[in-house]
Amino acid sequence: MSEEDNKRGHRIGFVGTRFAGTDGVSLEAAKWAKVLWHYRHTSYWFGGKLDTNPEVSMLVPHAYFGHPDIEWVNERSFGKITRDPEVTRRVFAIADHLKRSLYDFVRKFDIEILVVQNASCIPMNLPLGVAIALFCAETNFPTIAHHHDFYWERDRFTVNSVGDLLRMAFPCTMPCIQHVTINSEAQRALSHRRGVSSVLVPNVLDFEKQPTGIDDYNADFRQSIGLEPDDILFLQPTRVVPRKGIEHAIALIQSLGNPKCKLVVSHESGDEGNDYLNALQEMAEHQGVDLRYVPQSIGEERGVNEAGEKVYLLADAYAHADFITYPSLYEGFGNALIEAFYYRKPVLVNRYSIFVSDIEPKGFDVPTMNGFLTRDVTAKVKRIIDDPVYRQEMVDHNYELSLRFFSHAVLRRKLRALITNVTGLDDL
Incomplete structure (x- = not known):
C-alpha cells in the first residue's frame, strides 16, 4: 500500500455471525470500529444479523447462528461422536455459499483488511468458520481474528463429531491471520493448542469520557x-x-x-x-x-x-x-x-x-x-x-x-500495531 493510500485510511471489513444488540462481541466490535474511524479507517459489516448502516453492510442470512440450516447442523454436530455424511455435505455446501459471499463483500466495498469477530474460535456457525478458513487459504488476505471465546472453554462443545472441522477452522492458522485474544489464559491456550502467537487486547471502555449520571429521564x-x-x-x-x-x-x-x-x-x-x-x-x-x-x-x-x-x-x-x-x-x-x-x-x-x-x-x-x-x-x-x-x-x-x-487509549495502541503489521506504515 502506498503512503498516499495510507493517509486516506483503510477499508476494514468486520465479519461475524451477528453485529446487533448488546452482546459482548457486538459491543467490542463497535468500539474497534469507533477507534479505527478516529484514524480515518472506514468499517464495513458482514453478518447474518445486523443493525449497522445498510449502506456499509452485507447481510447474509446463513452467517447467523440462529438460521434454521445452521441450527440443523449444530444439533447433529455436538453432543454426538459420529457424523452423518449429510452433515458434512451441508456444512461444505453452506460454507461454499458463505465463501463466495465473502469474495462479493471484499469486491463490493474494496475491503483491504478483514477483522473476524469471534466467528473463527467458537463454532456457533460451523460453515462460516470453514468459509473464513477457505477464503484465507485461497487469498492470503490480510486478516485480524479477534477471539472472545474458544470452543475448548465451553462444556457444550466438548463432545462432538466435527473435530476435523474444529482443527481446520477454529481457529484457522494461516500465515495471513493475526490472532487477538482478550485474556492471558486464552493467549497461552491458543499458543499451546495451535502453536500460534496472539496479541492480547483487553475489552475496554471510554474512560476518557466521564459517564452520565442521574438526569431528568x-x-x-x-x-x-x-x-x-x-x-x-x-x-x-x-x-x-x-x-x-x-x-x-x-x-x-x-x-x-x-x-x-x-x-x-x-x-x-x-x-x-x-x-x-x-x-x-x-x-x-x-x-x-x-x-x-x-x-x-x-x-x-x-x-x-x-x-x-x-x-x-x-x-x-x-x-x-x-x-x-x-x-x-x-x-x-x-x-x-x-x-x-x-x-x-x-x-x-x-x-x-x-x-x-x-x-x-x-x-x-x-x-x-x-x-x-x-x-x-x-x-x-x-x-x-x-x-x-x-x-x-x-x-x-x-x-x-x-x-x-482498560481505556480506549489502550485499544488505540493495540490497533495501531495490528494495522501497521499489515500496511508496513505507522499510520494510526
Missing part, C-alpha cells in the same frame, strides 16, 4: 421498580445463568441483615431456561432477601416496552446503584466489572481465573471472595456502604487504574 428509576429513595440498591448487571453465581449476591444481602438492601437483577434469564431464575427467587424468599428481576425495564434504548412501561438503559441502573455484585464463577474477561469501575461503583468480585491473572494484579481495590462468602467480606461491604469517604476513595482509585489499563 432516569431520575425516577428507583420509583419505577418499586424502591424507596433511601433503599440501598445492589445491582447484578448480568444475565441470569448459573455461571454468574447470583446465589452469592443473595447470600451477601442476607448476611448484611439490613432490610433496606435490595437486589436488582437487570438482564433476562438467557437461553438456558428459567430453572436457575426460579431457584434464585425461591432462595431469596427463603432468606428474606428482596430480589427485583427487572429485565422488562432495561433495554438497548430509552422508551417504552410492549406493556407501555418506561424503559431505561443499563447506564441508568448503574447511575442509581449503590453497590455492584459480580460473583461470577467464570468469565472470558468481565465487562460488567469494568463497567462498575467506569460508573465509579464499589463491586464485589468472586475471584474467577481471568480476574486473578489479568485484572487483580493491576492493583484494583475491591472486596473479593474465593467461591464462598466470609464474615470478612461481609464486614468490608458493610464498611463501604456506611463510610462514604472510604467508598469514594476506592472508586476513584479504580477509575484511575482503569484509565491506564
